Amino acid sequence: MRPKLNILSDQSVEQIIAEGFELLMNPGVRVHNDEALKLLADAGAQVDFETQIAHIPESIAWRALETRPSEFYLYNLDGERVVHYGGDSVQFDPGSAAINVLDSETQEQRQPLTADFVKFVKLVETIPQLDAQSTAMICVDVPEEIGDLYRLYLALNFMRKPIITGAFRKDTWWTMKDMLVAMVGSEAALAEKPIAVFDVCPSPPLLWSDLTCQNMIDSARHGIPSELVSMPLAGATSPVTLAAAVVQHTAECLSGVTICQLAQEGAPIVWGGSPAAFDMREGTTPMGAVGTWMIDCAYTQVGKALGMPTHAYLGMTDAKIVDAQCGLESSGGALMAALAGVNMVSGAGMMDFESCQSYEKLVIDAEIIGMAKRLIGGIEARDNPIALGLMQKLGHRADYLAQPHTLKWFDKELYLPSAVIDRGSLDSWKRKGAKTAWERAQDRVDELLATYQPSPISDDLRAELREIATSAANKFGMDELPPLPLE
Amino acid sequence: MSGELLNKITLSIVEGRPDEAVDLTRQALADGLEPLTIIDEGLTAGMNIVGDKFQTGEYYLPHLIIAASGMQQAMELLEPELKARQQAAESAGVVVIGSVAGDIHEIGKSLVGTMMSASGFQVYDLGVDVSTEAFVAKVKETGADILGLSALLTTTMTVQRQVVRELEEAGIRDQVKVMIGGAPISQEWAETIAADGYAEDAVGAVELAKQMVA
Numbered sequence: 001m002r003p004k005l006n007i008l009s010d011q012s013v014e015q016i017i018a019e020g021f022e023l024l025m026n027p028g029v030r031v032h033n034d035e036a037l038k039l040l041a042d043a044g045a046q047v048d049f050e051t052q053i054a055h056i057p058e059s060i061a062w063r064a065l066e067t068r069p070s071e072f073y074l075y076n077l078d079g080e081r082v083v084h085y086g087g088d089s090v091q092f093d094p095g096s097a098a099i100n101v102l103d104s105e106t107q108e109q110r111q112p113l114t115a116d117f118v119k120f121v122k123l124v125e126t127i128p129q130l131d132a133q134s135t136a137m138i139c140v141d142v143p144e145e146i147g148d149l150y151r152l153y154l155a156l157n158f159m160r161k162p163i164i165t166g167a168f169r170k171d172t173w174w175t176m177k178d179m180l181v182a183m184v185g186s187e188a189a190l191a192e193k194p195i196a197v198f199d200v201c202p203s204p205p206l207l208w209s210d211l212t213c214q215n216m217i218d219s220a221r222h223g224i225p226s227e228l229v230s231m232p233l234a235g236a237t238s239p240v241t242l243a244a245a246v247v248q249h250t251a252e253c254l255s256g257v258t259i260c261q262l263a264q265e266g267a268p269i270v271w272g273g274s275p276a277a278f279d280m281r282e283g284t285t286p287m288g289a290v291g292t293w294m295i296d297c298a299y300t301q302v303g304k305a306l307g308m309p310t311h312a313y314l315g316m317t318d319a320k321i322v323d324a325q326c327g328l329e330s331s332g333g334a335l336m337a338a339l340a341g342v343n344m345v346s347g348a349g350m351m352d353f354e355s356c357q358s359y360e361k362l363v364i365d366a367e368i369i370g371m372a373k374r375l376i377g378g379i380e381a382r383d384n385p386i387a388l389g390l391m392q393k394l395g396h397r398a399d400y401l402a403q404p405h406t407l408k409w410f411d412k413e414l415y416l417p418s419a420v421i422d423r424g425s426l427d428s429w430k431r432k433g434a435k436t437a438w439e440r441a442q443d444r445v446d447e448l449l450a451t452y453q454p455s456p457i458s459d460d461l462r463a464e465l466r467e468i469a470t471s472a473a474n475k476f477g478m479d480e481l482p483p484l485p486l487e
Numbered sequence: 488m489s490g491e492l493l494n495k496i497t498l499s500i501v502e503g504r505p506d507e508a509v510d511l512t513r514q515a516l517a518d519g520l521e522p523l524t525i526i527d528e529g530l531t532a533g534m535n536i537v538g539d540k541f542q543t544g545e546y547y548l549p550h551l552i553i554a555a556s557g558m559q560q561a562m563e564l565l566e567p568e569l570k571a572r573q574q575a576a577e578s579a580g581v582v583v584i585g586s587v588a589g590d591i592h593e594i595g596k597s598l599v600g601t602m603m604s605a606s607g608f609q610v611y612d613l614g615v616d617v618s619t620e621a622f623v624a625k626v627k628e629t630g631a632d633i634l635g636l637s638a639l640l641t642t643t644m645t646v647q648r649q650v651v652r653e654l655e656e657a658g659i660r661d662q663v664k665v666m667i668g669g670a671p672i673s674q675e676w677a678e679t680i681a682a683d684g685y686a687e688d689a690v691g692a693v694e695l696a697k698q699m700v701a
Contacts, residue, residue, distance in 0.1 A: 207591065355670060
């Protein structure tokens with residue numbers, strides 16, 4: 001049986017959904033995008049174009065919930081289905097858009113450069129526990145205006161896994177789309193077998209900015225999946241009660257699904273978010289807070305009740321170095337997400353409030369993810385009767401290590417960690433250099449990177465990607481992109 | 488008697504009852520207390536206690552914000568009275584603050600504004616997505632000592648540089664100190680765009696502001 005966390009009662013879920021629908025009408029949703037306002041008005045919403053507020057009747061949102069797919073797949077570059085958005089599938093990808101990287105030598109944060117992100121993409125490729133890539137770092141050796149598309153450009157050169165990404169501007173979305181199309185051959189091929197998801201983030205409370213709304217509309221019209229990242233901050237930009245924060249999340253996501261489906265019926269869209277229980281001392285947005293995990297699990301349950309694919313930012317820490325706080329916060333969030341059945345859990349490697357990526361944390365998180373995936377594998381009978389056959393045969397002999405039954409089942413029943421997790425004796429740990437988790441993680445990063453298999457894409461495709469990205473760079477005063485660190 | 492009323496005002500601020508702070512302030516005026524006395528011995532005394540309790544860890548942000556709100560509402564009542572007497576509350580300095588064009592993030596900027604006004608600064612909070620022209624105009628109009636620019640996105644932090652340049656164009660760059668903040672902002676960025684300072688959080692911003700006007 002698979003363990004499953006339902007943090008809300010059915011009755012609470014119903015009430016949260018009902019109140020979410022009511023918020024769509026009163027006070028309505030702020031939509032700072034004329035195209036979306038027009039779509040909503042044409043569909044019958046009361047739209048005030050002056051104040052840019054749309055009052056959306058329940059019926060319009062319900063219709064959107066009928067036309068959105070309840071599941072879809074992401075494909076790797078070999079055309080295989082590797083990520084399933086829907087049901088209780090649970091998959092993990094790294095946290096995205098870090099503005100810093102934790103330097104492996106100094107353990108200090110610094111701004112990422114091209115080589116840092118390329119190393120990260122390669123590392124993600126080699127980590128079996130990670131199901132997808134993300135545009136995880138913003139490199140500062142290119143103009144800020146192309147920071148979004150440059151991440152994707154780099155990742156596309158080195159990845160096989162699908163990627164979770166997002167645009168920071170309206171125009172750069174098109175460049176990013178062009179690169180994705182180049183990867184798979186045509187717009188139709190991209191829609192049929194998507195290799196990327198675009199995150200779109202409403203602003204709390206109840207606001208769609210022009211940029212993110214347009215990204216969602218453009219993605220919908222190209223059949224590229226969008227992932228809603230609604231982020232109520234309980235006690236700051238949403239009510240402090242966790243249930244009320246989930247109501248706000250529900251309304252923001254309902255409005256997103258509605259605008260998306262009005263732009264293109266049947267476009268894939270994910271019920272996701274990155275809420276936080278606002279810290280009442282520091283004024284920060286802790287991702288490692290238990291309140292944050294609870295809001296995430298609750299909105300996931302709401303999304304599932306509405307038949308939506310789900311996403312959450314979990315498994316992160318607010319710690320500044322890879323320490324005990326880092327481990328405990330990351331494990332708590334990842335385990336909760338797995339138990340809640342979140343389809344895509346974003347956050348691996350991320351620390352310091354979604355602002356810093358770490359290679360070492362990423363490989364430690366891989367172990368947490370391995371354990372989380374094992375946990376939701378649940379405890380199965382395997383044999384019937386469960387134990388009688390074997391135990392009555394062996395009687396009182398403790399001879400299980402020698403049994404074919406053990407060989408058959410041990411690597412399915414037990415999660416087998418890498419050397420990041422130390423389970424040796426004290427003597428053996430000392431003999432291997434008395435290494436801390438950080439040092440073992442450093443070793444693991446090097447070990448994994450050595451196994452990286454180069455991307456299968458052709459030189460022609462590489463050149464085409466470079467041309468597309470370079471022409472965008474030219475618009476913002478950069479003649480040549482930094483060279484790709486190719487071996 | 489007046490001492491007791493002032494104590495009650497102080498307590499209403501410390502215990503977070505803004506409506507009561509306003510009612511008691513109204514009553515104090517009716518009783519003939521001087522506005523400056525009400526401010527110094529009632530409201531500000533309360534804010535100082537709240538500030539201390541926050542520093543020691545007893546109070547959290549909601550305590551601080553609701554106290555500042557009580558203080559602000561009471562001040563609205565007192566300002567016309569001060570004007571009529573041609574007096575002014577002592578101000579640590581004039582601050583114009585807002586999130587730059589294209590940035591709709593409010594919380595950090597508002598927190599800084601509230602903390603500053605609770606620390607005796609006269610704060611003009613222009614809100615979010617504030618045009619560069621609006622910042623420059625407000626600085627001119629108020630003769631501000633400090634301009635606070637917030638940007639939460641890597642895409643809007645470049646606008647902070649634009650504002651600094653516009654201040655130069657307008658010929659008022661040397662009349663105002665520019666402080667910047669926001670998640671992607673660093674001291675390095677402040678130096679790059681020739682801002683006068685950067686603070687990590689709201690408490691740091693107040694300290695920086697005090698240094699700037701000292």
